[in-house]
Amino acid sequence: MSPASPTLAAWELGQRLKEAREDHGLTGSDAAKVVGITQNYISNVEHGRRTIAEEKLRQLASVYELPPEELDELVALRKACEGRGWWARYSGIYSAELLRFFGYEHAAEEVRTYETILVSGLLQTESYARAIHRGDGANLRMSEVERRVAVRMQRKQRLLGTDPLRATILMGETSLRQQVGGTAVLLEQLRHLLDLIDECPDNLDLRIIPFTAGSHGAMGSSTFHVLTFPSSRLSRLAWQETAVAMDLVDDQARVAQYSASFEEAMTFALDRQDTADLIRETLKS
Template structure:
């Protein structure tokens, strides 16, 4: 089997989950190779996403590792997926691979939630608002690069409009609502779009007001993608050095708890819509 040179984020995660199954069984990669009748290099390549595995192989590995969590094993087996290329692959030579991994993560997520302070979440941005965000990035982008990123962001939003849309929750600070990105006209259109999107059954929009003051995680932008089982959840952080994906059990627990604490200080959806209406009136 050919060895991949650039495995995708989902392929890397599949390999990581196979490694976790082995480690929970208390086996080294060398011991696992002996148990499975494989070379140690094959085990390592599977666990780094450098070679593919079938769903049957995943189930066989889980059996050999004596994993009794059938829900987890089947969820990992489904990660093998089909061989069709996602729409994001057309951007592989154009955009950073981490952005493609993000789109793939969103495509497969059971639900998504985010908390953000300084801007409107990407999946809820209008074209004009998003274009201005890209123009004002830390790294200057050429006009073609801005348009590539813009078209990519708009295509990502399809998860909210498909026949079986992904449940989505966004907690947005009042600062982001009041920031006049692109000027008053662009900001007004963006807020009106938020109101429209908040009326959809699968979208929950909540705001944190200035009156709350400091709160857990304030200043961070956190994106949480729910997998088919909690062990396959993923946290995405958009930081100055690039995108970071977290999936260790302790990290997932930390950010689940953080979201619970942030939700506790946020307005309910109706009061959030009232706040947005007031901000529109003030523009």
């Protein structure tokens, strides 16, 4: 079972309230008027961006004619929303949207990641992550750099343990050669990739898309992740990163597009053994 996440609890609560509202034939504006709140409040609750007051939750459940047992489940979810995930400690250095992504990733069952130039964040060493944050042009204080590195290392813990995150990660061959932090840092990072491949054989599937691969739909796109969750009630989410913006995607048509792009890119990637062999060859070159 994936670890608990207040962020995921808020999203599940919002999704279930939205489904109940739509099943009852009400718009967000209709529901808001009945219980005396704004449509924006309803929207934020349904998208997991705000925790609803218990009184308002019970009022909505009454309007939606939900059975007592379902109300009990929703009240329990609301209670779970009040917890604090480890990522909450970093609200001073990251946006609310990125913190939400950390919360979703923490509770995900599976992540599928496409990364072209850098080593994926979940696989980075401390030195590699530090070099990225020192060189991102943001002129960060060393204390903030170290906090950001700590976040990377905390996220990475989901690959380990008794119930690890399943991760399928596609990286371009450039990521094995880009001199992030210099030669010593890169070589340490490459050795670490081989260690992770050995340590996580059942939950980490790392594939490299070689320079010799042909053109594919994801080529030229930014980094993106597709997250799947343990609960069948929850849809997949996508997260996209560019040099200047980040976007959490819950529209299922767009999520399906990201998933299709990932599947196509997979057909151009080396298999697991050839990926490990390429990393070893790169270490020697």
